[in-house]
Amino acid sequence: MSARRSRRSAGLLLYRRSGDGLEVLLGHMGGPFFARREAGAWTVPKGEYDPEEPAWEAARREFREELGLPPPDGEAVPLGEVRQTNGKTVTAWAIEGDLDPAAIAPGTFSMEWPPRSGRTQEFPELDRVAWLGLDRAREVIVTAQTAFLDRLAEHSL
Template sequence: MSAPRGKRSAGLLLFRHTDRGLEVLLGHMGGPFFATKDAGAWTVPKGEYEPGEPAWEAARREFQEELGLPPPDGEAIELGEVRQTNGKIVTAWAVEADLDPATVDPGTFRMEWPPRSGQLQEFPELDRVEWCGLDRARNVIVKAQAAFLDRLAEHST
């Protein structure tokens, strides 16, 4: 199902420098459609926003909603925007910060599951978050969002 033209999301990509190199914090999309998927099932913590809301404010709000934690302070690096295959435009910023994935308390969404069952079930927006090196991140992130990793790597060199 494709997103209507003009749907927009904004998010924050946390990064940190470790002895293993640059790492980014990605979230695995929750719900039954992504439960057994790895490649293409990881994302920058993000969410939709309405026209008129500044994307930066939406990115910070959605970080809080998706992870249950306040967005970190720090210099925001603009990573620009990408258009996903579903037509949604995603805008992201990178912020250097450290975060323990065990402290995440994800927001939830409700959907009918199983399909056409009439039963509503609740699922986490993100069922887990993980620090990933850039190689792993490129292999698992939603394809269009890989451009954010490249832009961050360029900025960090």
């Protein structure tokens, strides 16, 4: 099995209850490929990890790296895993909590941009973070990750 097919990510899906039902905190993926996209460009704050690192610890570490804030304490609801079309397997937990998206200081990544230019640019991991109701979240989240929203809704009934 190639390393590409065995890539794994872990993340935390923060949720809160509002008058309109559940809201989840999603991030819009940064960088030039997602700049003009909405549908399929939002994600659970997550990141890749090595097989030696427990997924739960990776999810908490990635929350801090992606958002620049400590992960919330509270009961972690396992949401299982999904396989995305890019071959990556994502494992997630939901935690009830609240935070102000304006307080977020996202991590960054570097890549060659424009392609084949020889220039490296830095981009935010997440260029926007927002609270979204479940219906709106389903419209914009990475398709495979809609299963996390469904599992959260089932748990919260």
